[in-house]
Amino acid sequence: MSSKGPEHFPQVFTPKSAAIFLVTGMGLLFYFQNEKAKILEQQEKDRANKAYGRPAVGGPFSLTTHTGGTYTEQDLLGKWSMVYFGFTNCPDICPAELDKMGLVLDAAEKEHGKIFNPVFVSVDPARDSPSRIAVYLKDFHPGFTGLVGSYQAVKAMCKAYRVYFSTPPNAKPEDDYLVDHSIFVYLMDPKGQFMEAFGQAVTVDEMLQKMRETITEWKSETGRTT
Known part of the structure; x- marks a missing residue:
């Protein structure tokens, strides 16, 4: 058998x-x-x-305080705001949630200082006048700011905060109607950005722990000390 040299192999x-x-x-x-x-x-x-990455909660609004002044989203800046939507005729849930917020605020202020801003927004503009809200809030934490406005103004803020409420748009103060609404306490950072939403089942201790973690993380991310 003859052998082939390299020149006989195909060039691959x-x-x-x-x-x-x-x-x-x-x-x-x-x-x-x-x-x-x-x-x-x-x-x-x-x-x-x-x-x-957090849900797009919050935005511009303009309502009236329980003392008659104007209150906008700019008034939420500079402190940690806790925003709750309810109404003064609420028989049990709203008082319980406002009481819980008061306990959280007292404990949180002892730990973090006076850096909190509790806000109560009425979703019953037909019956909740500023003076009525002022009387109502006397039973709760003294730091609360109560807010109310026209139906459209309240609806716009509720839409921005993703809050459901069932108040009839044409309701009158003398009308007898029920109001259903979302039950959340919204925690907004000092820049007015949404951070957390606490539902009805969240306890005082759980809220405090989550707020502690959120504030610590926020300080680390922003380089802030307060």
Whole structure:
């Protein structure tokens, strides 16, 4: 059997195949680098969403305080606001939630100082005048600011805060009707950004612990000390 020299073997790695290999390799490298960049970008988005991604709760509003002044979203800035939506004719849930907020505020102020702003927003504008809210709030924490406005103004704020309420739009003060509404205490940071929503089942201790964690994390992220 005769043997063949190297010149008799087919040339597999020709200049043409080398060029194809090089182009293919560069294409794969670009593809994988692009995919890696996409993965890193998504990971960064996921990290950011985990740290900052919260529901879009809150926004501009203008209502009247229980003392007759004007109150807007700008008045929420500078302190940690706790915002609750209810009404003075509420037989049990609202008083219980406002009492709970008072206990949380007293305990939180001892730990963090006077950095909190409790707000009560009436979802019954037909019956809750500023003077009526002023009398109502005397039974609760003295730091509360009560807010009320026209039906449309209240509806706009409730929409911004994703709050449901069933007050009839054309209700009159003498009408007899029931009001159903969302039961949440909204925690807003000193920049007016939504941080947490505490439902009816959340206890005082649970609220305090979550607020402690949220405030600590916020200080770390913003570099603030207060």
